[in-house]
Amino acid sequence: MARLHTSRQSTSQPRTAGPRVGRWLVAVPMAALAIATVYPLVFTANVAMKTRHEYVLDRFSPAEALRWDAFVTAWASADMDRYLANSLIVVSGSVALLLLFGSMAGFALSQLRFRGSRALFLGCLAALFIPFQVIMVPLARTMGQTGLIDTYPGLILAYVAQFLPFTVFLMTSYYSGIPAEIIDAARIDGNSVYGVYGRIMLPLGRPALLSVGILNALFCWNDVLIALLMMPSAEHRTLMVGVTSLRGQYSADIPTFAGGVLIAAVPVLALYLVFQRQIASGVTAGSTKG
Numbered sequence: 001m002a003r004l005h006t007s008r009q010s011t012s013q014p015r016t017a018g019p020r021v022g023r024w025l026v027a028v029p030m031a032a033l034a035i036a037t038v039y040p041l042v043f044t045a046n047v048a049m050k051t052r053h054e055y056v057l058d059r060f061s062p063a064e065a066l067r068w069d070a071f072v073t074a075w076a077s078a079d080m081d082r083y084l085a086n087s088l089i090v091v092s093g094s095v096a097l098l099l100l101f102g103s104m105a106g107f108a109l110s111q112l113r114f115r116g117s118r119a120l121f122l123g124c125l126a127a128l129f130i131p132f133q134v135i136m137v138p139l140a141r142t143m144g145q146t147g148l149i150d151t152y153p154g155l156i157l158a159y160v161a162q163f164l165p166f167t168v169f170l171m172t173s174y175y176s177g178i179p180a181e182i183i184d185a186a187r188i189d190g191n192s193v194y195g196v197y198g199r200i201m202l203p204l205g206r207p208a209l210l211s212v213g214i215l216n217a218l219f220c221w222n223d224v225l226i227a228l229l230m231m232p233s234a235e236h237r238t239l240m241v242g243v244t245s246l247r248g249q250y251s252a253d254i255p256t257f258a259g260g261v262l263i264a265a266v267p268v269l270a271l272y273l274v275f276q277r278q279i280a281s282g283v284t285a286g287s288t289k290g
Contacts, residue, residue, distance in 0.1 A: 047254060048261075050063045052255060055254050070256045073253075079242065083242035094220045095220065101167075105124075106171025106172040106174065107196075111201075128166060139229075143157075150230070154230050155227060214275045218271065
């Protein structure tokens with residue numbers, strides 16, 4: 001009996017050692033990645049709490065006290081309230097148009113059969129691989145000729161043109177998983193194509209629309225290059241462009257610049273923390289369907 005007991009113990013140990021080693025192999029790199037992601041935010045917050053003298057003496061030491069002077073200075077003297085309003089206007093308009101056009105195109109490419117639908121979908125896939133730097137000069141010339149430079153509609157249309165292929169791809173992939181019998185039943189009940197889109201596809205696509213809307217809001221909010229190209233005047237700057245300009249205005253006052261960076265990052269962090277599951281599902285939406 002003693003030999004049988006010891007043999008059972010010896011055979012049970014290798015079974016538990018394998019999963020534990022596998023967990024450690026996954027947990028250690030993920031923990032290192034989490035630390036590398038969180039550390040810049042913590043470092044920036046610590047710098048924003050310092051005075052200019054403390055930062056010059058030692059930029060890595062903890063702040064001596066919780067000070068909010070850098071945030072107040074960045075908000076009041078850099079017109080960040082106006083930049084925030086500009087970003088909200090542009091991001092709201094861009095996301096609304098992206099969801100409208102992306103959902104309509106996704107419905108058409110996934111459920112409707114017409115000549116050239118496959119070629120259009122492949123064209124959207126090809127557009128995903130074209131960097132903005134390739135089309136920025138023709139886009140700027142076209143916007144300048146039509147009088148859309150330094151206007152809200154011009155920047156909104158630029159964002160729609162840049163991020164629409166990504167939206168169409170994800171919505172097409174999501175709508176491809178909806179059974180065709182649902183569409184046929186709706187058509188038999190007397191719904192037109194627009195009726196099927198409004199009454200069937202939009203409610204069924206609500207999870208994908210939420211995910212794509214959040215992702216596009218993050219893309220438009222964090223953009224600097226397109227906004228700087230389309231909004232050259234200081235009056236129409238977005239928040240991210242305004243934060244970038246702080247680096248030159250307060251080159252000797254790094255805590256104030258860090259405070260402006262945190263002000264611009266707070267809305268994005270809040271949106272991510274609230275909708276992190278939807279963002280993850282939106283990223284993987286196109287990998288399992290289509």
